[in-house]
Amino acid sequence: MSTTPGAGLSRLNAIYRAGVLGRRPRVPADFGELERLARRASSAVAWAYVAGGAGEGRTMRRNREAFERWAIVPRMASGAVERDLSVELLGQRHATPLLLAPVGAGALMGDDSDLHIARAAAATGTTYVLSNQGCNPMEDCAAAMGDASRWFQLYWSKDEGLVDSLIGRAEAAGAGALVVTLDTTVLGWRPQDLNLGSLPFSRGVGIAQYTSDPRFRQIVAERLGRPAARPQVTLGALRTLLAMSRNHPGRFLANLRSPVPRASVETFLDIYSNPGLSWDHLATLRERTRLPIVLKGILHPDDARRAFDLGADAIVVSNHGGRQVDNAVASLGALAGIREAVGPGPALLLDSGIRSGADVFTALALGANAVLLGRPYMYGLALDGQRGVEDVIRNVIAELDLTMALAGTPDIASITRDRLTHT
Template sequence: MPDTGLARQSTVYRAGTLGRRPAVPCDFAELERLAKRASSAEAWAYVAGGAGEGRTMRRNREAFDRWAIVPRMAAGAVDRDLSVELLGARLPSPLLLAPVGAGALMGRDSDLAIAAGAAATGTPYILSNQGCNPMEECAAAMGGTPRWFQLYWSKDERLVDSLIARAERIGAGALVVTLDTTVLGWRPQDLNLGSLPFAKGLGIAQYTSDPVFQEIVAERAGQPRERPRITLGAIRTLLAMSRNHPGRFWANLRSPIPRASVETFLDIYSNPGLSWEHLATLKRRTALPVVLKGILDPDDARRALEIGVDAIVVSNHGGRQVDNAIAALDALVRVREAVGPEPVLLFDSGVRTGADVFTAVALGADAVLLGRPHLYGFALAGAHGVAEVIRNVLAELDLTMALSGARTIAEITRERLRETGR
């Protein structure tokens, strides 16, 4: 069970009497400000940036502001139970860590640190397909803490099957297929810097550690290729590729494999032709529960359930893919109304605080994925920073439940909210 909000407050205040302030701020605005200060321009553009003019990112937050919690008094909510049943497992809270790609922009071994921070709090982590550490190493860092695996559907079906098989071997509790990134969205912050982490070998560790991908790369490495024009930027990129590729730096620098790996990844990592026919094959390709991430339309949600998926993540990728898209929270309301109370719905995009988790659960989410905040915690204090962000979010959720009269997650219903009309 997560620490109660009162215990978390006591820990922070007791440290304060000794002159110690939290290394990781307890409010999102300060967390974001300090994380930005600790990050390079390229890292911040990729992690904090959004699609186009940023309207979807703003809309995600505005949607939360349109709902207000209505506290109920004298409910006797002395003890709260934050645990939930999800896909056959009992979890300590309705919070999971969302997959984040290229996290090493914010610090080395990002996925290992996030895995360790998640394990320290018993929080499930959805390992990223675009991670910077192989899934096997992350699973080892998590011990018995639940982990899921995110899958981007490659153009190579052999690679799809290989990634699924590896997810099964590491004991993943579910396979989370991201639907909304068959191509990268228009991201001006990255484009203005000419910065794509994958082009330097960051965020492709699941691929370079995969035997099928290695076979594909070996086939391509021996083929004639155009020699790049030698510039200072090209030399820096080659050095970055060699540093980020598994193995010894000097051996990588002399080898064609690091560059061939990057080029191969960029060619095949995601499939623009992904269709419902592809997705319908999953139930015979794996025994893992299948979760589809990126659903925003009720008709897509119904279609997903028709092909037998086990859960849906209502998400607009944190506003990173389509500018001027519907707010994910608004989509959650519509999808829940369309599919009814039984299907398992998860939610992400715009979640910053424990009060946000409360609101999303009240509007129909069975669980909530936390994205950027935990990566900001990592930027400030590594694995400890990740754990601190989780503890703060869960503490606020627990205190919000106490002050609103909800003793269990099941008691957080839509009746506890009012639309503000904003």
């Protein structure tokens, strides 16, 4: 795909020309139908985890309602035939202001999920934020992407040695930035998962960055050297053991006979995130990495100021897609206040609630430098693997390009607050 000016018309032409031959897109062009078909293609467990939110779902709804409160005001006769969608982030030029958000346990939607997503990102020139809770090791994803841009998400573990090991691996894998997730020091209350008694990590799904890590394996070995309680034997426990063995690196039968897969899952659940994460921890990052630092999960202006005072290179205004705190402020609702607090210079990314190119336009007009796309591309993965992810990316970028054309904005810098009105 070309993400140069004209991406919108190119996408329209490709779809309509295929239509002349009787071919319809496998991935719908609108989010509502995309969501409906992806739900039908997904298991109940997968859908609960990927599509579900915290509590009563109020934060998820609020994310969308925030976009509904703004309307684009098109301006006519701009005379611009072409659009420049490129942006500069952290010293690098990106073809578009769209990045792929990190989504954990993606294998629920398809085997080798992170590899399919990585290849789709590379094929479309889109930066992929590799998930710390991914299902393929970051090194494999980096190899699949070649020279394409990727960042790495970090969950701050209770084990500081593991934190350093993951950072070092991200640097070696060519990550362009370290994205530290702040809002998941503990899991939120997620009824869809709870009602199924389902946590993917407890079955070994989404812990590939850990089982591939030398420090983590050392911690597991130390655990195996200590006496352990015998697990309760039930049919469900046996199914879980089979899943652990299947998802752990190595041969299935060997894993089935080994205590390592179960010990790995238990170790992960014990240490993957640090409930005591503080600004003092974050202050050590500059000494621990040469990568640009992005802090994800900021919703309050004071936290934004503190992040930049601490030396962060960018922040992500995010409520984790509504998955952590029910009845929290919408990410888009927090964006304008944070931009006002930090001024025009610092890099702000917007995450949570992006569904379309028009949404991207709105977020940029309210002060974001770029946005992160999450659930939509996962739905594309469920429908058509790598190609499905590519189609979702292409559709969002195409709509952004067409919206810019019709609104009279020739480049990203011209998408300003006066292009919106509050409804």
